[in-house]
Amino acid sequence: MGLLTFKGGIHPPHAKKATEHLPIVDFLDPKVVEIPMRQHIGAPCEPVVQKGDYVKVGQLVGSASSFVSANVHSSVSGTVLDVKKQDTAYGYDVVVIIENDGLNEVHESIVPQPDFNTLSGKEIIEIIKNAGIVGMGGAGFPTHVKLSPPPEKPIDTIVLNGAECEPYLTCDHRLMLETPDLVIKGLQILMHALNVPNGYIGIENNKPDAIETMTKAASGTGIKVVGLRTKYPQGAEKQLIFACTGKEIPSGGLPMDIGVVVNNVATVATIGNLFNTGMPLIERICTVTGKGIKTPKNIRFKVGTPVKTLIEFCDGYNGTPGKLLLGGPMMGVAQMTDNLPAMKNTSGVLVFTPEEAKLPEPSLCIRCGKCVSTCPAFLEPIQISAYALQNNYDKASEYNALDCIECGSCSFVCPANRPLLQTIRVAKREIIAKKRK
Amino acid sequence: MESRLTVSSSPHIRSTETTQKIMRDVTIALLPAAAFGVYNFGLRALTILVLSIVSAMAAEALSQKIRKVPITVDDFSAVVTGLLLGMNLPVSVPLWLPIVGSAFAIIIVKQAFGGLGHNFMNPALAARAMLVASWPVEMTTWTAVKADAVSSATTLGILKEGLNVPVPSITDALLGTIGGCIGETSALLLLLGGIYLIYRGVISIRIPGLYIGTVAILTFIITGFDVQTTMLHVLAGGLILGAFFMATDYASSPITAKGQVIYAIGMGVITVVIRMYGGYPEGVSYSILLMNVVAPLIDKYTKPRVFGGAK
Ligand code: SF4
Ligand code: SF4
Numbered sequence: 007m008g009l010l011t012f013k014g015g016i017h018p019p020h021a022k023k024a025t026e027h028l029p030i031v032d033f034l035d036p037k038v039v040e041i042p043m044r045q046h047i048g049a050p051c052e053p054v055v056q057k058g059d060y061v062k063v064g065q066l067v068g069s070a071s072s073f074v075s076a077n078v079h080s081s082v083s084g085t086v087l088d089v090k091k092q093d094t095a096y097g098y099d100v101v102v103i104i105e106n107d108g109l110n111e112v113h114e115s116i117v118p119q120p121d122f123n124t125l126s127g128k129e130i131i132e133i134i135k136n137a138g139i140v141g142m143g144g145a146g147f148p149t150h151v152k153l154s155p156p157p158e159k160p161i162d163t164i165v166l167n168g169a170e171c172e173p174y175l176t177c178d179h180r181l182m183l184e185t186p187d188l189v190i191k192g193l194q195i196l197m198h199a200l201n202v203p204n205g206y207i208g209i210e211n212n213k214p215d216a217i218e219t220m221t222k223a224a225s226g227t228g229i230k231v232v233g234l235r236t237k238y239p240q241g242a243e244k245q246l247i248f249a250c251t252g253k254e255i256p257s258g259g260l261p262m263d264i265g266v267v268v269n270n271v272a273t274v275a276t277i278g279n280l281f282n283t284g285m286p287l288i289e290r291i292c293t294v295t296g297k298g299i300k301t302p303k304n305i306r307f308k309v310g311t312p313v314k315t316l317i318e319f320c321d322g323y324n325g326t327p328g329k330l331l332l333g334g335p336m337m338g339v340a341q342m343t344d345n346l347p348a349m350k351n352t353s354g355v356l357v358f359t360p361e362e363a364k365l366p367e368p369s370l371c372i373r374c375g376k377c378v379s380t381c382p383a384f385l386e387p388i389q390i391s392a393y394a395l396q397n398n399y400d401k402a403s404e405y406n407a408l409d410c411i412e413c414g415s416c417s418f419v420c421p422a423n424r425p426l427l428q429t430i431r432v433a434k435r436e437i438i439a440k441k442r443k
Numbered sequence: 444m445e446s447r448l449t450v451s452s453s454p455h456i457r458s459t460e461t462t463q464k465i466m467r468d469v470t471i472a473l474l475p476a477a478a479f480g481v482y483n484f485g486l487r488a489l490t491i492l493v494l495s496i497v498s499a500m501a502a503e504a505l506s507q508k509i510r511k512v513p514i515t516v517d518d519f520s521a522v523v524t525g526l527l528l529g530m531n532l533p534v535s536v537p538l539w540l541p542i543v544g545s546a547f548a549i550i551i552v553k554q555a556f557g558g559l560g561h562n563f564m565n566p567a568l569a570a571r572a573m574l575v576a577s578w579p580v581e582m583t584t585w586t587a588v589k590a591d592a593v594s595s596a597t598t599l600g601i602l603k604e605g606l607n608v609p610v611p612s613i614t615d616a617l618l619g620t621i622g623g624c625i626g627e628t629s630a631l632l633l634l635l636g637g638i639y640l641i642y643r644g645v646i647s648i649r650i651p652g653l654y655i656g657t658v659a660i661l662t663f664i665i666t667g668f669d670v671q672t673t674m675l676h677v678l679a680g681g682l683i684l685g686a687f688f689m690a691t692d693y694a695s696s697p698i699t700a701k702g703q704v705i706y707a708i709g710m711g712v713i714t715v716v717i718r719m720y721g722g723y724p725e726g727v728s729y730s731i732l733l734m735n736v737v738a739p740l741i742d743k744y745t746k747p748r749v750f751g752g753a754k
Contacts, residue, residue, distance in 0.1 A: 018456055173456065244750060257751040329449045335456040342450055356455075363449040366457050369515070372560040374465065375698035379647075383750045388698065406749045414454030421460045422560075428452045 010208075011235035012245040014382040016415045018173050018238055018336065020212060024302040025176040025295050030184055032306045033319050034289070035108055039082050039310030040101045040347040041067055042094040046146040048074035053102055059086045062113035064285055067102045070138075076148040076350075077138035080104055081288035081308035083111035093346045095332050095339065101347065104310070116284040122195045130199035137286035138350070139277060143167055143178075143241070143270030144333050146351035149277075152269070153199060155262040163204040164196050165250050165261075168220065168271040169234055169241030171210060172334025175354045177291040178271050180304045182209070182216040185275055186223035188282075192274030193229060195281055200267065205229040206250040207271065212236040238336060239413040243268050245382050257409050272353070287350055294320045298327045298357030307348060313355055314344040328363030331356040336414045366423035377416035377426055383409045387416035387426045394433035399440065402433035410434060460644075462559070466519030468643050472636030473526050473688060479632050480625035484534040484586065488625045492529040495541035499525025502549035510554060520559050524548050527567035527688060530626020531681070531728075532574075535586045540578065544570040564735040565692040568685075568728050575728075585622045597623045598679035602672065603724035613671065616678040623679070630678040637687030650696060650707045651686040657711020658682060665719055676718065685727035686710075695735040702738070702745035710734045 044050035051068030055061055061080040068078040084107040092101050119133060135150035155161055166189070170178040182189060197205050207224065209217045211233045221231040232250050234240050244255045246268060253264045261268050276287050288309050295302035300321035307316060317323065331338035332352050348355065377387040385406055393401040407430055416426040481489045503521035507514045528544050548570035553562045575582045585597055598611050598621050611621045619629025640646045655677060663673045690696060690710055697706050710730045717726025
């Protein structure tokens with residue numbers, strides 16, 4: 007298979023060496039977990055347990071309050087210490103704090119699912135919905151919503167994102183190497199549920215071992231493993247679909263508009279595991295790394311484990327930390343504290359040294375056009391940003407600000423260190439607010 | 444530690460490329476041809492180059508001070524402007540001329556419009572055009588390369604006027620042992636510099652390639668498929684210097700890919716028209732300046748097709 011890709015994009019340093027060869031290590035017995043009621047895009051959950059309750063592994067602790075929302079379950083067995091508001095990656099929000107008794111007593115409801123081939127699509131999606139599965143690549147979009155396109159949008163292709171184009175992160179890489187069968191099984195379940203003939207797994211070619219392993223695991227299933235050129239943002243939904251299928255999602259549209267559903271490999275592996283064991287989404291793998299971490303690791307952890315604890319598991323900070331990110335360096339979100347829980351969509355904990363955290367001084371735009379030639383959405387970031395700075399959001403909208411996928415390539419490449427994406431975000435917010443009016 | 448964590452919006456890493464590095468690369472790319480100019484025309488050429496660079500830097504610092512904006516002489520952009528202007532002067536100009544030219548380029552063309560990135564014309568070229576208009580004699584007096592030669596017309600001048608002087612060979616034009624402005628004669632070293640800039644990702648081949656290509660093809664057709672004349676038109680004038688180093692000026696060229704194509708072909712056509720049918724033997728400066736002026740308009744009408752937009 008030739009190397010597929012998209013137009014534009016950048017080549018940031020991979021910075022994956024520290025962890026790409028490290029097998030996943032388990033850290034499954036935190037003393038306490040803090041389980042946020044909102045770990046996804048959409049409405050927060052309603053807590054269904056109270057202080058003092060005894061809960062078991064896999065037991066529902068937060069119930070989805072609307073369709074676009076996702077249940078949350080206890081990742082340990084033990085006593086609910088409190089239900090209160092505290093810092094989370096999504097702001098000051100309700101969490102259920104559970105003291106782990108270390109017994110890992112599994113809730114009665116957790117039993118292996120029947121063979122997926124005997125289930126209807128509706129039943130499968132219901133199981134996924136109950137298990138609180140969300141996009142584990144970063145955004146945390148509830149998976150059952152993605153799997154429920156309106157009837158007039160028939161789906162014929164599922165693309166799995168194994169690109170892991172964010173620098174530093176290696177958790178998806180390790181997952182594909184260590185549990186390829188779960189990925190394949192999960193994908194087969196989804197293909198069956200949506201009655202879809204085409205399944206693709208897109209992997210960047212800086213992970214030849216993962217391509218090989220997945221190809222082997224996929225043999226005889228009809229699933230195609232696709233090697234992609236290593237380039238950021240290869241894993242962005244629109245770019246990934248284009249690279250795998252050659253189809254462009256219309257501007258302003260969704261993958262389902264062209265019959266495609268995209269999922270992250272970790273999400274799908276969790277679905278595979280769900281059908282094998284009945285266990286909802288209570289564990290995941292993340293990469294804790296960066297120069298600010300003593301011993302970088304790929305860690306399998308229980309959802310709700312405090313980030314601080316994960317860092318301690320990596321022998322702590324390497325000197326004074328300068329910046330702490332959840333996610334990768336291109337799209338991750340900087341946090342004010344390490345005193346918050348790691349969640350379903352925490353793919354990485356990245357710590358910079360104070361030196362690396364220094365903010366670049368912007369200078370005058372030299373109109374080099376590099377932001378234009380790298381934008382994978384074919385926008386002119388320089389123009390949108392300039393209009394945003396003049397508060398001229400109508401003009402910014404004319405330059406298609408809303409098509410920005412917020413990949414950050416423009417800011418990365420700008421030799422004048424212009425805050426391009428930052429200002430484009432403001433423009434997007436204003437344009438959307440105006441549309442709502 | 445809590446309070447010391449930096450919080451900022453993504454992306455959290457930046458490429459190592461900076462304005463300074465880009466401008467330094469342009470300077471490096473120009474140096475071989477400039478050095479050859481000194482070899483070719485003597486030490487006076489060096490004096491002129493140094494004068495124009497130093498006065499460009501001084502003008503930059505001064506006008507930034509007056510405008511009360513950060514002084515950025517260390518970003519090499521004034522160096523590039525000064526060097527380019529010097530390379531675009533004949534060696535015989537009076538020594539005050541590069542100073543006036545650099546001051547005009549920086550103060551009027553660049554800083555008055557808002558500084559780096561805001562000039563709508565290439566400052567060095569605009570200054571050169573001003574000098575030619577104000578001091579036509581000084582700006583078009585060509586000194587002989589070799590001490591014993593008497594006349595010293597430029598190659599394109601000879602071709603244009605049909606002077607009764609031997610036309611230089613293509614090898615001379617390539618190496619640069621011919622008459623002309625200080626830094627424009629060595630096509631070979633300028634090409635080398637251009638390739639360096641492409642290799643470093645500072646410029647793309649699009650503008651220089653299409654510009655030179657258009658000039659070559661049109662000249663070839665108009666001269667009735669005369670290879671010799673076509674080669675001289677490509678190599679002996681200011682085309683190589685202009686195409687790689689001045690037409691590619693970021694601020695005054697279009698930023699969209701389609702726009703750059705139109706811009707480059709436009710310059711090619713205008714250059715050939717001036718050279719063949721206009722009053723001057725050389726048309727590179729004016730064609731670049733003309734297309735500089737319409738570049739914003741070109742940008743406006745060549746917005747890229749957004750991903751997933753109608754093809
Ligand atoms: S990359 Fe930066 S300097 Fe270059 S055109 Fe874009 S905003 Fe201007
Ligand atoms: S404008 Fe948006 S989509 Fe384009 S490079 Fe910048 S962040 Fe990425």
